[in-house]
Amino acid sequence: MVRVEARHLRYALALAEHQHFGRAAASLGIAQPPLSTQIAALEREVGERLFDRTPRGVFPTAAGDAFLARARAALAEMDLARVDAARAARGETGRLRIGFIGSSLLDPLPGVLGKFRRSRPEVRLSLQELDNADAALLAGELDVAVGRGGPRGAGAEDLVSVPIGADHLVAVVSVVHPFAGRPAVSVDQLAHEPLIVSPEAASSYLRPLFGADPSVLDAAAKARDVHTIAGLAACCAGVGLGPSRMRLIAREDVRFCDVTPRFRLPDLRMSFRAADSSPVLAAFLSVVRENCAEVGSRLDALLARHPAATERQPALGAS
Structure with a gap:
């Protein structure tokens, strides 16, 4: 037969x-x-x-x-x-699930996602704003997580995490606030003001800022998103604290001040599973590599194992 x-x-x-x-x-x-x-x-x-x-x-x-x-x-x-x-x-079709914190939508996600959409319009992007995108990544619900600081918890050792943006702390106030127009305000001055912060910042990385009396953070108004922090500050609800990329918010009714001494925040980081060999992920990492200076050459070795990611893309150089 x-x-x-x-x-x-x-x-x-x-x-x-x-x-x-x-x-x-x-x-x-x-x-x-x-x-x-x-x-x-x-x-x-x-x-x-x-x-x-x-x-x-x-x-x-x-x-x-x-x-x-x-x-x-x-x-x-x-x-x-x-x-x-x-x-x-070549990573031109498929699906990519991305979770992110709101401040990453100020920078660098608009440039990264815009370029990726244009280069691979048939990839299905699933986008979710999450307070803890790393937890969703560890649970297998995402392919990429963008959050502040490195992933923590069971399974974190199986993830790759690279910095995609650095920030320092800034304050945002209403245009009628006494701090408006000042280039900087001190931590001591902030300690005597009602504050507006994100829940994560209040419970973790801002605690050392008010080492003498972290209770000021416990009494602060909590707002999950940088736009909400700026909006509440515009309403004279208090002094908002957030990442320096918050200056990109286009509002006429608020003003921004640096915080002295300068307080560096945990890096904005992108995380993904080290064992994920998806060509779609590789293509996305290639776009991140080209658009995020903080990544440097840390993705080059990974991208070298994914030639589809650099198909019709400029060659990647060390930095």
Whole structure:
């Protein structure tokens, strides 16, 4: 019994086109006897005579016409399957699930996501703002997490985490606040003001700032998003504290001040699973590498294992 393969379909189509075994064999680059043998074997497998052999030439029978129509469709689907497989291997199709904290939407995510969307419009992006994107990554609910500081918890050792942005602390106040117009305010001055901070900042990385009396953070108004912090400050609800990239918020009713002494915040970091070999992830990392100076050359070794990520992209240089 002969298994019908793609080559048998091509043989039959070539014979139907040239209507002659010799000419069909020549077009296929094979000898005539093997072609005749393969067509006869195909007819035995199908169980019907597909071609009439006449002195005037070789012509499809009714059964042959029906078979050839399906053969053309099957070969077309196989060609599309190859194209789809190649595109998936280059990271041009598929899905990427990204979780992020709100301040990353000020910078660098707009540039990164915009460029990635333009270069790979058929990749399905799932985007979620989360207070703790790293936890969702560890739980397998995300492919990429953007958060402040490195991932913590069980499974964190299986993640890669790279910095994509550095920040220091700034204060935001209403235009009518006494601090408005000042280039900087001190920690001592802040300690006597009602504050507006994110829950994560209040419970973790801002605690050392008010080492003498961290209770000022416990009494602070809590706002999850930098835009909400700025909005509450504009309403004279207090002095908002947030990352320096918060200065990118375009509002006429607030003013920003540096905090002295300068207080560096944990880096904005992007994390992903080290074992994730997805071409879509590799393509995304390539865009991050080009758009985030803080990453430096730390992604180069990883990207070198994913040639699809640099397909039609500028070469990556060390920095």
